[in-house]
Amino acid sequence: MKKNILRVGIMFFLILVITGCEKRANTSEEQDVFIGKILAITKDEINVIETSGGGYEQRVQEAEVKLLDGPYEGEVIRVINSMDQMYAYDLELFEGSEIYTFVEYDEDGKILEGFVYSYRRDKYIYVLVGIFLILMVVVGGYQGLRTLLTLGLTLAGIYYMLIGIAAGGNAILLSMVICTLIAVVTMFLVTGFNRKSISAILGTIGGVLVSGIIAIIASDYAVLTGLGTTEAQMLVFTQGEIDFNFTSILFASILLGTLGAVMDVCMSIASAINEITEANPFMSTKDLFKSGMNIGRDVMGTMANTLILAYAGTSIFLILVFFMNDIPYFDIINMDAIATEIVRALSGTIGLVLSIPLTAYIAAVLEKKNESNY
Structure with missing residues (x-):
C-alpha cells in the first residue's frame, strides 16, 4: 500500500514538472522568448550620455548566445545588453551563464538580434525543489510523503483563495x-x-x-x-x-x-x-x-x-x-x-x-x- 502511494506521488510530481515545462516552452515560443547560453562576451564598454541634467554612464555588452530551445535551437545569435546606472534592474552578462532572451526579426523572418529578458533562475529553483522532495521522502519515508501531500494541498488551497479574491x-x-x-x-x-x-x-x-x-x-x-x-x-x-x-x-x-x-x-x-x-x-x-x-x-x-x-x-x-x-x-x-x-x-x-x-x-x-x- 505504501509503495503504491509512493509511486502515485512520484508520478504526480513528474506530471506536474513535465506539464510546467511544456507550458513554459509554449509561452516562450508565443512571446519569442527563448533560453540561451552565453558563449562569449564580444563587447563590453562604457559610454557617457549627456543630458540636460548632466552626463551619466551607460554600459553596453554584446554577447554570442546559443539558443537552447524553440524552433531556432542550436542557432548562435548576437545579444545586446544595456546597463544604465540610473536604473536598479540591470543584468550583467557572464560567459557560460544561461539567460532568457527575446529576439527581433528582419523582414524575411530571420532573427536579427536578441536582448536580455532575465537570468535563467527557474532551472536552479527546480533543482532545489527536487532536492527538497528527495530528502523529504528519503529521510521522512511514508510520513515525509504525507507531509508533501499536505504541503501540496496547502498550496492548492492558497491558490484557490487567491483566485477567489481576484474574482x-x-x-x-x-x-x-x-x-x-x-x-x-x-x-x-x-x-x-x-x-x-x-x-x-x-x-x-x-x-x-x-x-x-x-x-x-x-x-x-x-x-x-x-x-x-x-x-x-x-x-x-x-x-x-x-x-x-x-x-x-x-x-x-x-x-x-x-x-x-x-x-x-x-x-x-x-x-x-x-x-x-x-x-x-x-x-x-x-x-x-x-x-x-x-x-x-x-x-x-x-x-x-x-x-x-x-x-x-x-x-x-x-x-x-x-x-x-x-x-x-x-x-x-x-x-x-x-x-x-x-x-x-x-x-x-x-x-x-x-x-x-x-x-x-x-x-x-x-x-x-x-x-x-x-
Whole structure:
C-alpha cells in the first residue's frame, strides 16, 4: 500500500514538472522568448550620455548566445545588453551563464538580434525543489510523503483563495475557510483522526481567529489602509473592474502568516498531553492542563521569535533605508507600512499565545473524557 502511494506521488510530481515545462516552452515560443547560453562576451564598454541634467554612464555588452530551445535551437545569435546606472534592474552578462532572451526579426523572418529578458533562475529553483522532495521522502519515508501531500494541498488551497479574491470574493470569508481547511487536512493527514489532532485543530482555529479579530480591530483604530506596501499599491492600478477591499486582504495575509506557527504550537501541546496521558492515565484534567501550559510556555518563546523575525526579515531593506537616512522614530512608527507590519506581527503573536491555554484545555478534557469511557 505504501509503495503504491509512493509511486502515485512520484508520478504526480513528474506530471506536474513535465506539464510546467511544456507550458513554459509554449509561452516562450508565443512571446519569442527563448533560453540561451552565453558563449562569449564580444563587447563590453562604457559610454557617457549627456543630458540636460548632466552626463551619466551607460554600459553596453554584446554577447554570442546559443539558443537552447524553440524552433531556432542550436542557432548562435548576437545579444545586446544595456546597463544604465540610473536604473536598479540591470543584468550583467557572464560567459557560460544561461539567460532568457527575446529576439527581433528582419523582414524575411530571420532573427536579427536578441536582448536580455532575465537570468535563467527557474532551472536552479527546480533543482532545489527536487532536492527538497528527495530528502523529504528519503529521510521522512511514508510520513515525509504525507507531509508533501499536505504541503501540496496547502498550496492548492492558497491558490484557490487567491483566485477567489481576484474574482472579487470576500477575502475575510475565503481566508477563514481556507485556513480552517488547511488546519483540518494537515492535522488529520499527519497524525490521523484522533484526539490530539482534534485538539490541535480546535486550538489552531481559535488562535488564528483571535489573530484575525485583533488585526481587524487594530487596523480600524490605527486607520490601516492595507496599501502600505509597494505590491498593494501596484494592485490598485491592476485591479480592473474589481473593487478590492485592501483591509480585508490584509486580514487574509495575517491569517495565513500566523497559521503555520499556531499549528506547530498546538500540535506540540496536543501531542505532548496525549503522550503524558498514555504514560500516566491517572493524571487529572487539571494536572494535564498544567503540563500542557508548561510545555506551551517553552514553545511560546521560540515561536514568538519566529513570527517577529519572519516579519522583520521581510522588512530589512526598508529598515536599512530608515537607518541610512536618519528618519525620526516618530515618522517611522506612524508610517502605514511600518504600522501594518507591527500589527501583523503582534496580532499573530497574541493569537499564538492564546492558542496555548486553549489547546491545553481542550486536549486535557478530551484525553480524560476518553479515559472515562473505559
